[in-house]
Amino acid sequence: xxxxxxxxxxxxxxxxxxxxxxxxxxxxxxxxxxxxxxxxxxxxxxxxxxxxxxxxxxxxxxxxxxxxxxxxxxxxxxxxxxxxxxxxxxxxxxxxxxxxxxxxxxxxxxxxxxxxxxxxxxxxxxxxx
Amino acid sequence: xxxxxxxxxxxxxxxxxxxxxxxxxxxxxxxxxxxxxxxxxxxxxxxxxxxxxxxxxxxxxxxxxxxxxxxxxxxxxxxxxxxxxxxxxxxxxxxxxxxxxxxxxxxxxxxxxxxxxxxxxxxxxxxxxxxxxxxxxxxxxxxxxxxxxxxxxxxxxxxxxxxxxxxxxxxxxxxxxxxxxxxxxxxxxxxxxxxxxxxxxxxxxxxxxxxxxxxxxxxxxxxxxxxxxxxxxxxxxxxxxxxxxxxxxxxxxxxxxxxxxxxxxxxxxxxxxxxxxxxxxxxxxxxxxxxxxxxxxxxxxxxxxxxxxxxxxxxxxxxxxxxxxxxxxxxxxxxxxxxxxxxxxxxxxxxxxxxxxxxxxxxxxxxxxxxxxxxxxxxxxxx
Numbered sequence: 001x002x003x004x005x006x007x008x009x010x011x012x013x014x015x016x017x018x019x020x021x022x023x024x025x026x027x028x029x030x031x032x033x034x035x036x037x038x039x040x041x042x043x044x045x046x047x048x049x050x051x052x053x054x055x056x057x058x059x060x061x062x063x064x065x066x067x068x069x070x071x072x073x074x075x076x077x078x079x080x081x082x083x084x085x086x087x088x089x090x091x092x093x094x095x096x097x098x099x100x101x102x103x104x105x106x107x108x109x110x111x112x113x114x115x116x117x118x119x120x121x122x123x124x125x126x127x128x129x
Numbered sequence: 130x131x132x133x134x135x136x137x138x139x140x141x142x143x144x145x146x147x148x149x150x151x152x153x154x155x156x157x158x159x160x161x162x163x164x165x166x167x168x169x170x171x172x173x174x175x176x177x178x179x180x181x182x183x184x185x186x187x188x189x190x191x192x193x194x195x196x197x198x199x200x201x202x203x204x205x206x207x208x209x210x211x212x213x214x215x216x217x218x219x220x221x222x223x224x225x226x227x228x229x230x231x232x233x234x235x236x237x238x239x240x241x242x243x244x245x246x247x248x249x250x251x252x253x254x255x256x257x258x259x260x261x262x263x264x265x266x267x268x269x270x271x272x273x274x275x276x277x278x279x280x281x282x283x284x285x286x287x288x289x290x291x292x293x294x295x296x297x298x299x300x301x302x303x304x305x306x307x308x309x310x311x312x313x314x315x316x317x318x319x320x321x322x323x324x325x326x327x328x329x330x331x332x333x334x335x336x337x338x339x340x341x342x343x344x345x346x347x348x349x350x351x352x353x354x355x356x357x358x359x360x361x362x363x364x365x366x367x368x369x370x371x372x373x374x375x376x377x378x379x380x381x382x383x384x385x386x387x388x389x390x391x392x393x394x395x396x397x398x399x400x401x402x403x404x405x406x407x408x409x410x411x412x413x414x415x416x417x418x419x420x421x422x423x424x425x426x427x428x429x430x431x432x433x434x435x436x437x438x439x440x441x442x443x444x445x446x447x448x449x450x451x452x453x454x455x456x457x458x459x460x461x462x463x464x465x466x467x468x469x470x471x472x473x474x475x476x477x478x479x480x481x482x483x484x485x486x487x488x489x490x491x492x493x494x495x496x497x498x499x500x501x502x503x504x505x506x507x508x509x510x511x512x
Contacts, residue, residue: 039146039368040163042465043441061494063443065162065464066368068494094161 002125003032005098010121011114013072016098022111025080029102030062030071030093033125038064041093046071046082046104053079055112060103062093071103075112081105134179135281135343139350143364150367151244153180158366165369166467169332172361173287175353176370178338179346182246182277184239184253191237193264193407194271195229198256200392200415202405206231211312211329214400215392216249221414222388223395225249226380228329230314238314238325238340240282242382250275256410281346285353285362286336286373288510293357294319294337298326311335320352331370333377334510372464375473378435378506384446384461385433385475393418394477396433396505431458432483435507436491436500438472444491444500450476451490451497457482460491468508474500 008016014034018027035041047059053073060071082104086092092101116124131154140147145156156177158165168174186195192204201214208231216224225245230238241249254273261268285294295306297320306326309315314327322345330336341349354362371381380386380395392401392415401415438444443463450458458478466473474491482489483502490497 036146039158040161042163043443045442063465065372066157068443068445 002036003098004118004122006118008098008118009074009115010118010124011072011074011116012124013070013074014125015072015074017074017115020075020108020111020115022108024108025105026075026077026108027102027105028071028074029097031121032097034069035094035097035101038062038067038069038093040065041090044086044090044093044103046087047073047079049079049082051079053077053106062090073106074115075106076109077106078109079104080107132180134177135346136177136179136283136350139347140177140364145364145366148367151180151242153243155180156364156366158368159364162366162368162372163467165363165365166372168361168363169287169334169365169369169373170468171288172363173285173289173293173336173357174332174363174365174369175350175357176284176286176365177346177350178282178284179280179343180243181282182239182241182243182249182275183280183282183340184241184246184250185274185276186237186239186253186257186271187235187274188269188271189235190261190264190266190270191235191272192231193266194257194260195237195239196405196407197260197409198253199227199229200401200409200411201229202402203229203231203237206237208234209313209315210310211314211327213312215386215397216252217392217411217415218388219411219414221391221411221418223382223386223390223392224252224388226382226386230325230327232314232316232325245382246275246277250277279342280340281343282338282340283346283349283353284330284336284338285357286330286332286365287334287362289357289360289362290334290336293353293360293362294326296356297352306337320349322349322352324349331377331379332373333379333506333508334373371462372467375462375464375475376466376468376506376508378475380433380475381462390477391415391418393422394431394433398422431477431479433461434476434478434483434486435503435505436460436463436474436476436489437469437503437507438474438491439499439501441472442493442496442498443472444474444476444493444498449492450478450482450500451492452482452488456492457489466507473507
């Protein structure tokens, strides 16, 4: 059973989001499920601080030994912080995807319509994604 | 529906991530593929390669039939020795790369890639019949038999492979591991199981490939695991196998080798033995290319080169190689390299680009990332 913390929100692109209230700063990372599917992450590209982004924009990428995936921003807003530790040591995405492996923080302009609860995300990944 | 090897349950009990590869359900990785890669470089790794094809060619004219069917001069292969060779079509395009072992005066074993095993067996059968027809040999003088189903193949690769295997190889059998040369094969007993023991591999390390009966595969796997436990042996999946072979500069069928490439394109013209007697499939096309190799005319019009990226983004299969905005080639394989600490790739580039080698970049999803051409292999073990 893969780890899906109750307190977080999720996207179908396998990101987790913490702190999704309008006007607040949300933290974004990729899920444990996504990290397991990717294998060892070797490179993380994070967005630039100050960039204005829209929900669904590809704002970075995560590369593993075998594949590369885009990171999508789950909300409209402005990138306010990125995680330098994960850029230096991409394996944090594997070892601590919901903690030290966070990717960026974004100031939330509008609350997004399409995020999943932990239960919904669990159902989504169990449905053969 | 993918086929399973005799070791599927073993892989599942080890928590492997399984993937479809060439119609087979194979272990991609057991845990961290980087750790598996490192285990093979520093200690040893255990691989299930039971998906590969084992095709026997036997009879008094078996060697000559292989000389006609393949690009190498197999009739001169010494008893108990192995040789890397290829099967090509009439145009010189590669149908598969193979290792041929001589098990007896009149017995050869051809090991083919899983994806091509059926094709190779069929082509060997047809070519052997054609050879017999043209040389006046009897059909029984060279008999082809696809025995892929009769064998499981387990590889143990890495600097400690010989040490691990030695403890399981009984004295008094033919197998004297220490005396075995690289690219040789003996028949012996490993952990009580009859095995063909070959000192070959696809990782750039010393190592062995063990051909055993399917029903013996699991017990041999467990015996090897146990014997290697204290020495750092780890099960290793296809992901590690791919990064290991790439670092060793070894081509992969489907990536570097296809029907659209010739052995010369791949920098492996040495396997084409135009000096052997008699005709062979692809000879005239390959002779033409060989003649213009080294001249200004395009013999092989492109070169397989090794690239090392300056940045951290990984050039991958199919990405264009560019110079000054112009496409000059294409990446065939790429991966982050544990041994170099940078991404590496194999790519076909134009001869001009290969010869100057400057200002090359790979178009990685729209951004041109600089790369340098380096000599192959990327990694060479200390002997």
